[in-house]
Amino acid sequence: MKMVEMDVRSEDAYELARKWFDEVVFTMELSLKEEPDIGELKERVRELRGEYGKIALLVITERPSLIKTLRQRIGKVLLYVQGGNLRVVRYAIETGVDAIIGPWLGRRDPGFDHVLARLAAKKGVAVGFPMGPLLRASPYERATMLKFMARVWRLVDKYGVPRFLTSSAGNRWEVRGPRELMSLGIALGMDPAQAKASLSFYPLSLLERLK
Amino acid sequence: MKMVEMDVRSEDAYELARKWFDEVVFTMELSLKEEPDIGELKERVRELRGEYGKIALLVITERPSLIKTLRQRIGKVLLYVQGGNLRVVRYAIETGVDAIIGPWLGRRDPGFDHVLARLAAKKGVAVGFPMGPLLRASPYERATMLKFMARVWRLVDKYGVPRFLTSSAGNRWEVRGPRELMSLGIALGMDPAQAKASLSFYPLSLLERLK
Amino acid sequence: MREKPKTLPPTLRDKHRYIAFQIIGERPLKRNDVKRLIWEASLRVLGELGTAEAKPWFIDFDEESQTGIVRCDRNHVERIRFALALITEFNGTRLIVRTLGVSGTIRRLKRKFLSEFGWR
């Protein structure tokens, strides 16, 4: 079974993940306050694609409209949106991005509900469950985050939303192997087959979109 | 249902336990290196009985032979033996004391096995599961002690050994109510009915022996 | 503030229980102390993952009567009770946490176990 790491964010994280996974997607983080220079961005994406093959753009923004521009103008990348702002997440799902990473990030609630789950399932937008933020959290934050993640998993499971487990590593020390990411999934309530599918079946079908 | 606290070891602990339990046994700790003065001990027991009604003697010793003397010479008390020394525990069970408190105490293993369990069941010797030592333990010690306690519970359950849950409080701050002691039993693997019986049915049948 | 997620339909909601408790301490505790006390006890005894599963949530505490309410997952009441039972002190103040009762709604909990302490 082919194992896929959908989100690593640095050169050294990519190198290590390549040893443990069959496919690795390199993610470029994009914190946007306003419309980016599309030409420049396209150029950068082209470079990264040359270097790493499979590329994702992770948009971190408070402005929903920017997502549409990216969706329309930048091709051959997976488009991820970081969770946290519900308006942005809803818009991103409606626009049909490829994934929402961590709907609960930066929030005091799960940042996801049955309405969003139903919509995500319909639009084929995946939810990414990242390990990285857990590694950096205090005990209190970890317990809270795990609680929210388990809640989001229940919704994702119930409504059949595409999903993946990922390290979302910012550096090589945050990379974790497939079995370790599976253990996260199981801690959230997945059964082993679901955890495996979150590292293989669902990621592979997202990768199909890059062809 | 009558709730019984089988082991508190100070005046103020007894006072508090009386508020939360229908019956409370006051335990006198007896650390013995050699044969005690039996006359003096009888006198002390008589006094305590006058004050608290139901009395237990908790023998803490490395010398098995002392237990027999006490069993034969001191009446109208429950005779407990503190766990820790396997030779002492085996001898105590053979002698037919009323209970072994915490077979794992002071050990790096559960301090109990299937042979002792079978013997205890046959002789009607109870195993007491005390909460007090957990309160005083470090995280590492607590985890280890809980593991041993759960193992002893499995043997006690399997072989039908009489059993009770107790605070074994040395002072009022170590007293816990019936529901709290039940939660300890459930943490060890008891079902709620078994936990309740460990505070009522089994203690009451031990108290019968005082009549 | 920002938007919040919608309330889930009943079948998807977490099933909770409410626990009434009393603090018996050398000195009275403040509301915020009790909040921390519960979290620390849960993190120590149940760990980060066990706490995520048991979902303890501080609801209220009356400093006068030293009684309060904590919520948790329906299937983890005994684990939370056990974590509370193992508490021995807060900032050097010795104390006992005694649970008074458990109910599926705050209203019933107050009526059955807290009315004698002046709750309404």
Added chain:
Amino acid sequence: MREKPKTLPPTLRDKHRYIAFQIIGERPLKRNDVKRLIWEASLRVLGELGTAEAKPWFIDFDEESQTGIVRCDRNHVERIRFALALITEFNGTRLIVRTLGVSGTIRRLKRKFLSEFGWR
């Protein structure tokens, strides 16, 4: 020393699994560091009660290859793996604990997952 309890009959024994792991760290770790690392991770993530249930037990660690064996309860392998996965450092040394494989016996574990690291 003092007597020990008798080995329980098979049906009463704890059912264990053995996990082979590798430490990938900025600096190599000592055997005793690894022992502490595992305990601390388990106590933090699973708590005192969760640790009592998962029964992690340090078996061995080879400082040369930075690989080792930890035992745990058969039904808690994934929880121990998760606790290990959340480890990020020891005494300021950044590291990753990677599990190599799981088996019901030490012998099979060594043969299948540790022989390439020089274990026999």
